[in-house]
Amino acid sequence: MTDDSSLSTVSNRGGAVRTLGSLRAATENSGLVALSSRLDELREWLQGDLAAIEGELDELCRGRQGDLAERAAAHLLGQRGKRIRPICALLGARFAGVSDDWRAREFAVASELVHAATLLHDDVLDEASERRGAPAARIIFGNSASILAGDYLLIEALGRVQRTDRGAVLTDLLATISQMVAAEALQLERRGTLDLSRAVYLEIVDGKTASLFRWALSAGARLGQLSEPQHAALATAGMALGRAFQLIDDALDLEGDPARVGKDLFADLAQGKLTWPTLVAIERDAGLLDELKALASDSNPTGAAWQGLLQRIRATGGIEAARQFALEQAREAEQALLLLPEGPARTTFQAVLSAAVNRTA
Numbered sequence: 001m002t003d004d005s006s007l008s009t010v011s012n013r014g015g016a017v018r019t020l021g022s023l024r025a026a027t028e029n030s031g032l033v034a035l036s037s038r039l040d041e042l043r044e045w046l047q048g049d050l051a052a053i054e055g056e057l058d059e060l061c062r063g064r065q066g067d068l069a070e071r072a073a074a075h076l077l078g079q080r081g082k083r084i085r086p087i088c089a090l091l092g093a094r095f096a097g098v099s100d101d102w103r104a105r106e107f108a109v110a111s112e113l114v115h116a117a118t119l120l121h122d123d124v125l126d127e128a129s130e131r132r133g134a135p136a137a138r139i140i141f142g143n144s145a146s147i148l149a150g151d152y153l154l155i156e157a158l159g160r161v162q163r164t165d166r167g168a169v170l171t172d173l174l175a176t177i178s179q180m181v182a183a184e185a186l187q188l189e190r191r192g193t194l195d196l197s198r199a200v201y202l203e204i205v206d207g208k209t210a211s212l213f214r215w216a217l218s219a220g221a222r223l224g225q226l227s228e229p230q231h232a233a234l235a236t237a238g239m240a241l242g243r244a245f246q247l248i249d250d251a252l253d254l255e256g257d258p259a260r261v262g263k264d265l266f267a268d269l270a271q272g273k274l275t276w277p278t279l280v281a282i283e284r285d286a287g288l289l290d291e292l293k294a295l296a297s298d299s300n301p302t303g304a305a306w307q308g309l310l311q312r313i314r315a316t317g318g319i320e321a322a323r324q325f326a327l328e329q330a331r332e333a334e335q336a337l338l339l340l341p342e343g344p345a346r347t348t349f350q351a352v353l354s355a356a357v358n359r360t361a
Helices: 010-029 033-065 068-077 084-095 102-126 137-141 143-163 167-190 198-221 228-255 276-284 288-297 303-316 318-339 344-358
Strands: none
Touching: 033 068, 033 084, 033 102, 033 344, 068 102, 068 137, 068 143, 084 102, 084 198, 084 228, 084 344, 102 137, 102 143, 102 167, 102 198, 137 143, 143 167, 167 198, 198 228, 198 276, 228 276, 228 303, 228 318, 228 344, 276 288, 276 303, 276 318, 288 303, 303 318, 318 344
8 A cells, every 4th residue: 555645646636637527527428517617626625535546546456467366356447437436435524524534545445446346246247248448357357357356356445444443334334245245136136037126126226336325425424523313314315326326327228328338238138137217118118028028038139129129118208217216316315415514525425416417428
């Protein structure tokens, strides 16, 4: 691990710019110029912490020279994501009045490592060929190495949290990872059955995605002095942000630009995963279920077949329903934040919410 002084280099400040810059790009591409300007203004406020986080992740990327697991992990970490979970950890601390704290940065890095670990494991389960616009680690290094890489990142994340000597935060992270595994198992069990209910969908999303957003916000906040109602409000906001983020992912799986989304369209449907747009579409168009089953049983469906399915889903308003539900979740998060003090932390979180639900990638 590098020390704080070495993390203030120009290159790592560039990492901070890239982190909030990816959110800015998402809003610009949606025509939200005012919001992208707000993110520009907020970038400097978090730049020091973000630079430190990018420095830590860059250090792990040097694992390209390590063993097979480290090289596979470094391959994924080198394909930079949006870093929304680390930002949540930093904001949790800022909500609690804590800034420039190495423990908050450790929580932030840990949240990104846990997320990356789940992606490595998911790509093996889904037999994915691409991640973040690059070949998946399993394609380059093999399935076994990809699994070991995920395990390596989980251990690294837990070790970082343990070093902060915050037992409650570590216990919460262990419970969160357990919830994520249970949700993945539930999704795997239901894959291809096409009988997913709204309740089961939300159970999977809450476990696989939203729980880590919640943990990141809560972990940072535990470094300061917030009341239990305020902690509960942050947990609610984190869960709502995670749900909103996944709902937009569901919409982009059907109508996003593959070059920007970083994976093929219809990837979820091709893997037998029902998402919110398809759930709503089936409820509104009973005959759609038979078409989905026919495609699921076809070993090599044509592009025209997928496009026909997309048109039926779009005609039901399923994609728009997912976007509307995401906006409802964003409003729920904003409502929860009213229990927290006004200031840059709340403004930044609102900007992240807006960027998350209006993104195109």
